[in-house]
Amino acid sequence: MVTVMGLALASSAAAVAQPAWACGCGAMIADGSVRVSDETSIVRHDAAAGTEDIVMRLSAESAEKDAAWLFPTPSEATVRLGERGWFEQLDALTEPRVVTRRVWFPDLGSGDGATAGGAPPAPGGSVEVLGERDLGPFRVATLDADDPDALSGWLTRNGYRLRPDLAKALGPYVEQGWKYVAVKLRPSSGARLTGELAPLHVSFASDELVYPMRLSRLAKNTQRLRLYVLGEHRVEQTTGARMRVAFAGRVTPERVRSPELRRFLGKGLFMTELDDGRIDPERIVDDYRFTATDDEPYRQVVYREEVVRFLGMPAGWLIVFTAGALAVGLGAVPAARRLRRHRAAGG
Structure with missing residues (x-):
C-alpha cells in the first residue's frame, strides 16, 4: 500500500470515478479495479548535510493507463528514476537467520514448519510550478502552494481526479510550507498501472528524518508499509504507530552489487528495517518521524523444525x-x- 504517495487515476469527464483505494498522500480513484499490493521505500537521512532521500517502489494490479499521484516533501524536491535492484539487494542482507532444531516428538498431525521468532488558510491562494520533466513513463511536476484549495484546483485542471476531502487533508502541509511532487503516467508511454512500476528517487532538504504519512488517514483499508532506513545510527520512531523492527545492522558498500547503491551507501551506513502490515488509518494523526538511538544490532531468527526419523x-x-x-x-x-x-x- 502506498503510504507516501497519494494515487489518483485520471479519467474522462463523462466517466464516474469510484474510489478504489485511499493512499498515503491522497486517494486512489479509478474507473476500474485497482489494487495496490505493496509499498517499500528506502530512506536515507544525512543529519550533517540536512538532506533526505526516499526511493519508493510501488506494486499494483490494474489495467489502467492514466495514473497519477501526489507526494508532499518538506522542501522543494528533485526527482529521478530509481533502480529496481536496490530493493532486492537490501532485502537479501536482512534475511532472517535460520536455526534448525532437531525435534524428536513433533505434534501429531502437523508437518515440519517454521515460526518467526489546524485550519486551512483563507481561499484565494496560488500554485507555482517549480519544474516539470519526463522521467521514463512518468511526467513529474514539482509544485508550491499557499492554499490547499488552490492546490486541489490545479491538480484537477491538470487531470488529477482527487477526493473532495483531499484539500482539507492537505491543509497542515500547506500551513507548514511543504512542497509537492505530482507524478502521472504519460498516456503516450503505453505503460499501465500494474506490476512493479519503475521506482522513483526523491531528494529534498530536511533537518529531521520524516516519512509523510498524515494523509493515510483518508484510507478506507489497512495500510502496509516497509522501510529500509539508512543513517549514521539505528533509528527509532518518535511519532506514529510503532512499526516492527525486522533488522538492524551496519551495511557496507562491498556487500551490494549495484555501483549506484554503493555510492548511495558511501563508506557504510546503519540500516534499520521497519515493517507494519496492518496500519489502521484511524490511528494516523501525523507523519512518521524518527530519531537516532543506540546501534544495537538485531536480526530476526526463524526456527525450522527437523524431525528425527527412523x-x-x-x-x-x-x-x-x-x-x-x-x-x-x-x-x-x-x-x-x-x-x-x-x-x-x-x-
Whole structure:
C-alpha cells in the first residue's frame, strides 16, 4: 500500500470515478479495479548535510493507463528514476537467520514448519510550478502552494481526479510550507498501472528524518508499509504507530552489487528495517518521524523444525510406541504363568 504517495487515476469527464483505494498522500480513484499490493521505500537521512532521500517502489494490479499521484516533501524536491535492484539487494542482507532444531516428538498431525521468532488558510491562494520533466513513463511536476484549495484546483485542471476531502487533508502541509511532487503516467508511454512500476528517487532538504504519512488517514483499508532506513545510527520512531523492527545492522558498500547503491551507501551506513502490515488509518494523526538511538544490532531468527526419523517414522514416538509394546509384552508373561499355576492347582 502506498503510504507516501497519494494515487489518483485520471479519467474522462463523462466517466464516474469510484474510489478504489485511499493512499498515503491522497486517494486512489479509478474507473476500474485497482489494487495496490505493496509499498517499500528506502530512506536515507544525512543529519550533517540536512538532506533526505526516499526511493519508493510501488506494486499494483490494474489495467489502467492514466495514473497519477501526489507526494508532499518538506522542501522543494528533485526527482529521478530509481533502480529496481536496490530493493532486492537490501532485502537479501536482512534475511532472517535460520536455526534448525532437531525435534524428536513433533505434534501429531502437523508437518515440519517454521515460526518467526489546524485550519486551512483563507481561499484565494496560488500554485507555482517549480519544474516539470519526463522521467521514463512518468511526467513529474514539482509544485508550491499557499492554499490547499488552490492546490486541489490545479491538480484537477491538470487531470488529477482527487477526493473532495483531499484539500482539507492537505491543509497542515500547506500551513507548514511543504512542497509537492505530482507524478502521472504519460498516456503516450503505453505503460499501465500494474506490476512493479519503475521506482522513483526523491531528494529534498530536511533537518529531521520524516516519512509523510498524515494523509493515510483518508484510507478506507489497512495500510502496509516497509522501510529500509539508512543513517549514521539505528533509528527509532518518535511519532506514529510503532512499526516492527525486522533488522538492524551496519551495511557496507562491498556487500551490494549495484555501483549506484554503493555510492548511495558511501563508506557504510546503519540500516534499520521497519515493517507494519496492518496500519489502521484511524490511528494516523501525523507523519512518521524518527530519531537516532543506540546501534544495537538485531536480526530476526526463524526456527525450522527437523524431525528425527527412523524407518520413516518420528524417532521419539517410535521409541515410545516400542517401549509401550515391550512393556505390555513383558507384563503378559507373569500373567500367563499365574494363569497356568491357577489351572494346575484347580485340577
